[in-house]
Amino acid sequence: MKLRNVPTRLATGAYIVHTGWEKWHGDEERAAAVHGMAANAFPAFNSMKSTDFLKRLSVGELALGAALLTPFVPPALAGAALTGFSGGLVAMYLRTDGLHKPGSIWPTQRGVAVSKDVWMLGIGLGLLADGLRSSKRD
Template sequence: MKLRNVPLRLATGAYVLHSGWEKWHGNEAQATGLHGMASGAFPAFKPMKPTDFLRMLSVGEIALGSALLAPFVPAAVVGIGLTGFSGALVTMYLRTDGLHRPGTVWPTSQGTAISKDVWMLGIGLSLIADGASRRAHE
């Protein structure tokens, strides 16, 4: 792991791992809320039980957060995972009415917390680029 990636991976990995851990201990109301928002943006999730969705999301976040924190996992690999995950969050933000101002990408007060996930997208793309540039030099 390159020293320049340590702050990115530590901050993002700890945040995602903690989020997954909290969801693992989530309740029915949390499961219903998250499932409703996700299935509104991604209809493929509608048939799932909210508690199963929450558990699946939790496991994914725990795995991604752990991979970001593991120094032996290449930057490009964790970058691909983080880009996919954050890309889905940004897509959900853009597909959910009320989270952004109509006709723009700018958040409403209800969408600010989710719109900030764009930083993870930038970090994921940076890790992919770093991994690609490393391979080009080798």
């Protein structure tokens, strides 16, 4: 792991581990809310039980956060995983009416919290680019 990647991997990894841990302990009401938003954006999730969805999402977040926090996971791999995860969150934001202004990418008041996931997409792409650049020079 490059020293320049430590702050972003530490901050992002710790944040994702925390949200995964909270989802692991989420109740049925939280499961229904999270599942409902995801299923609205990605209809393939409709067939899952909301509590199963929340547990699986939790495990994914815990694994991703751990990968970001683990020094021997290459930046390109950590970046690719973070880009995939955050890309899904940004797609959900864009596919959910009421989170952004009609005909615009800019968030409504309700969408501000979700729109902020774009920072993780930027970090993921940065780690991926840095990792690919470094491996070409090695």
